[in-house]
Amino acid sequence: MSLDPIARIRRFNRAVTRETGVLDQSFLGRGRPLGTARVLHSIGPEGRDLDSIRAYLNLDKTLLSRTLRGLQDEGLVTLAPHPEDARRRIATLTTAGLAEYHAYNTLSDQQAHALLARHPKPETLLAAMDLVASALTAQAITLEECDPQSRDAVYCLEEYYAELGRRFDTGFDVNLSADPEAADMMAPRGSFLVATSDGLPLGCVGLKGTDKGYAEIKRLWVSPASRGLGLARRLMDAAEDKARSLGITTLRLDTNAALPEAIRLYETTGWHQIDRFNDDPYPTHFFEKHL
Known part of the structure; x- marks a missing residue:
């Protein structure tokens, strides 16, 4: 008898949710939930068009706007008209925002290293992750x-x-x-x-x-x-x-x-x-x- 495939998928989803801290209100201990941290990271050191951020993260426009307002209130992000199209806006990280960006990168790298270190076959784990990521993002x-x-x-x-x-x-x-x-x-x-x-x-x-x-x-x-x-x-x-x-x-x-x-x-x-x-x-x- 084979195991229920739906149960296996749901177990996988729960494991990823726990490991990545999806439900944490202070992702990686920086005082913000994962969604907010992902928006900050997607802006990056070079800044990014809001439409591009929405498409990349598959975010609702209202949710993105609310998240960006929170980051602005923290002094981490500024918004300005796109230099070639005033109807579009560009998000840019402030000096404090860049510091948070690099802090998240450092902590995320440490988390990833720790996960690989505790697995007996890290290359097998990475191959499995590649397989799942490709299946989930085939259209992208x-x-x-x-x-x-x-x-x-x-x-x-x-x-x-x-x-x-x-x-x-x-x-x-x-x-x-x-x-x-x-x-x-x-x-x-x-x-x-x-x-x-x-x-x-x-x-x-x-x-x-x-x-x-x-x-x-x-x-x-x-x-x-x-x-x-x-x-x-x-x-x-x-x-x-x-x-x-x-x-x-x-x-x-x-x-x-x-x-x-x-x-x-x-x-x-x-x-x-x-x-x-x-x-x-x-x-x-x-x-x-x-x-």
């Missing part, structure tokens, strides 16, 4: 074009290479692969897209420009915690849209038999298999798609 995952040498891009690529090393019988050495030049995955030749959620990178894909009459899709990767949410298809669709905007009409890609989920994705989204078109030692399957 955004795709951003970035430099393939940026921090988030490099993180995704390193995770991608490490996974290939685990899954390929021969291992994977990027120095033996036909690794694309960064400039080939930047406008006007190509593009590099990274999927992020709340600032954390969850996946990537590269569009590599060539001088051969076609462009290539390279380095499609999705975090294990975000798989099954349609993110790989979103990344591929975005890469194809970017190719169209650059006037590219033919795309090619290669993959390995050890990645059957990738092969299924290509076979069900309009790609067709072709003969080998490069001398990369790792791929076993080759695909093409006309846009």
Whole structure:
């Protein structure tokens, strides 16, 4: 007999409520409830548009206004018209507000370290947290074009290479692969897209420009915690849209038999298999798609 899934979810919710201090009137001992602390933190050192805060925290407009008034009364926040649109307002932290922001960060970091320290398998715990966070925020995952040498891009690529090393019988050495030049995955030749959620990178894909009459899709990767949410298809669709905007009409890609989920994705989204078109030692399957 399996345990009741609803009971398990409710147990999880209660545990998170206790651990995060949702019901505390003095979150982390700073004299304010969690909701108020989250609003202060979301403003950040650079300040933030009120509409952006509401969207980020999914807050009712009236509740946000009431919370901001409280922070103003404490001398932690100031409000001013947006410099480009007087109908909008910008919230900015005062010197005292910045001090509270940093105090919350320090205490929150300490709380997180303590949680990891008391668990026998911290990496397993983090993986479970990543899985839950991705499931709860799937609709909030955004795709951003970035430099393939940026921090988030490099993180995704390193995770991608490490996974290939685990899954390929021969291992994977990027120095033996036909690794694309960064400039080939930047406008006007190509593009590099990274999927992020709340600032954390969850996946990537590269569009590599060539001088051969076609462009290539390279380095499609999705975090294990975000798989099954349609993110790989979103990344591929975005890469194809970017190719169209650059006037590219033919795309090619290669993959390995050890990645059957990738092969299924290509076979069900309009790609067709072709003969080998490069001398990369790792791929076993080759695909093409006309846009």
